[in-house]
Amino acid sequence: MTTAHHNTVSSPALPPLRLGIAGLGTVGTGVIRLLRTHMALLQSRTGRQIEVIAVSARNRTRDRGIDLSALQWYDNPIALAAAPDIDVVVELMGGADGAARALVEAALKAGKAVVTANKALVARHAQTLARLSHKHDAPLLFEAAVAGGIPAIKMVREGVAPDALTRLGGILNGTSNFILTEMAETGRAFDDVLKEAQEKGYAEADPSADIDGWDAAHKLSILTAIAFRPILFDSLAVSGMRRITTSDIHQARKLGYAIKMLGVARRLADDRVEAWVQPCLIPAQSGLAQVNGVYNALTTEGPFSGPITISGQGAGEGPTANAVMADIIDLARGHALPLWGRMAEQAPIACEPIEGLPSRFYLRITLKTPSDAVPDATTALREVRTILENEALPIESGHHHMEGDAAQLIFLTGTTSLAEINRLLPILEEVAFINGTPLALKLEDLP
């Protein structure tokens, strides 16, 4: 083949690939455990030995259940970037800034390949990292940063690389999916399930990253950059799931929908991009609606490739270690790509403001507890529907049900926009018999 690239299938004997690992939490020890368990397999897959020669972590004496005595120990992780005998720096410390960022940047500047599971770092500093990677010809791989053990990055950057995707969407956070699944299956309230998730170690003491959508937003930002083009992270619209009740899940199900915390990105005309993270109603028979518990899943759609869905464990020692090691295998095989899988860097753009995007919505309106001032539910349904239709909101269906001692009205709208919904919510709040702020959830049609 006439190519400047190295396209060989019969490799000469290659020197060992030497790793330095920063961060020895669950994933770091998982990577070492995987390497030791599957050493012969890894060698047969790559034709070379892959070995950890150095580690860095805060606590030198903690028992991690694995023998680290033969490894060099660096108290300062940045030193891994300078170590001449390390080929690949594996950053598993976490955090968008601080030591993790300093190490990754130093390693790239030293021309070393970097493998990381750090979604916040990649999502928030992509432009700087892409530039360093390119300038110093140092690959930066991050399969483990998105959806744990699922090869989601590989699927988008390679598997459907030929296709101009029109949309990608997924369940990108296992904790929030676990909570929604438990609420749906057991009827328990959000706070109760969250507490259980925290006790089981599925959720952090501060659950915000998971349930307010930030963790999913980091992952979506990365996927969007690969599939469409880089976006400014702060322009992503993110909203969390704290207001979802078990009753919402049941009402949605009655209407043929499941409620899932989704991250979705769409290619719009003129190279614009729509991207957001929020709880949505999706068709109950869609592939993503079947993904339950701590599982993650990603669906891509393109004019040639059609819909493809991949699902698996989104976190945990084993799956994440598998993803880290898949990147290391790619490096050992000599396969590396620019950060977003494109040869020319594209400047990040702001996502399209979500307020103007066409969408349907689920609208939940709670009435005040019955009294002389509160009409019966049937009358209230008719009156509120009239208010909405007088404001030119298309209504496709409406029903009422009792929730505790108050009635709730549930509407499905026709195609409108968040701007319209936001204009109508204060109008509804002023209706004398309506209690609190109505809840609006986006409907997203997924295959």
Next chain:
Amino acid sequence: MTTAHHNTVSSPALPPLRLGIAGLGTVGTGVIRLLRTHMALLQSRTGRQIEVIAVSARNRTRDRGIDLSALQWYDNPIALAAAPDIDVVVELMGGADGAARALVEAALKAGKAVVTANKALVARHAQTLARLSHKHDAPLLFEAAVAGGIPAIKMVREGVAPDALTRLGGILNGTSNFILTEMAETGRAFDDVLKEAQEKGYAEADPSADIDGWDAAHKLSILTAIAFRPILFDSLAVSGMRRITTSDIHQARKLGYAIKMLGVARRLADDRVEAWVQPCLIPAQSGLAQVNGVYNALTTEGPFSGPITISGQGAGEGPTANAVMADIIDLARGHALPLWGRMAEQAPIACEPIEGLPSRFYLRITLKTPSDAVPDATTALREVRTILENEALPIESGHHHMEGDAAQLIFLTGTTSLAEINRLLPILEEVAFINGTPLALKLEDLP
């Protein structure tokens, strides 16, 4: 990085990658259409131009809906292998032998990279092809040979490459899945649905490759070689779906199972491999049970990666063209691997004979139409259960139902073996009130 491999992310300007395509059916024209539609995207993904310069097909004058006037035309496909200006030969003619095989072997011998969608060729002549690929340092890629647009090969050869998988299994044939889905959803009989599938073009006039399992067997053989080790194709146990009735699907559903045509391979102790294609009962809530219509899906399981499922369109112009082009992108990026993703060739082995493998079964026994010689269904159920238990077959449950004018007995066995089932079938056939040969279907537990 100290590596003999080319691990660069900032590529120099590369010459165009020039393709010669043999076979201009649906997939061949689809590949040309994709190239022309997504030319800018492909260039941005690879940093080089990808162009078709030559084609070969039987009929030079047929209208294929695309302009071929600028391309060199070869009447003899083998000539593509010798053309000095072609970098990659794309074989889309099909057939395990004949012109397709001659072209692929000639191209590899000429040191050219080959991309093919030809599952029969790869499954049946893997050892020869692997040797030629290695000897002449010519990559042979075949993502499109397995599960159409789904990046199944990439997932197994790269995504879960670090893990020693314990099992992989999938719905690897869209036609048979379409038929089973239609039977389940409409209650129509097998023959009736097959006829419709043939009229719609989903099934061939001779449907044997699809419904007797041979198409799935080719794909399973390829996946098994990558995940575990190469197997002798003829040692694969293959059985078809012609005896499945709509009633079987309904009875299985009552018991909490779906019936799917599956290809499954398992890693056994001592480097042995179990692999087979057959209709199976799988848990109704498992991921594969949700995969309907012409969709394909693959689940892998490993100690680190856990269960991962990928699903999408298993055939058709767009998805298959996407898969072919994904391989071409890998070549353009300089990423190529040995046939099975391992550096050292392993000799193929025979699969473990399935007769001795432990399994549970679904057993359907039809009684003769009611007469004085035929006991009532409750009595028959008790008598047959006694016969089976006297033969030491563990029975977990049994029930009866009417199917047309005769009663049927349905048993789920405990763990036994196909050898035991095969020993008992003639004993059952000799029972005076049993009509015909009972049907036994394997139960496969899938996540």
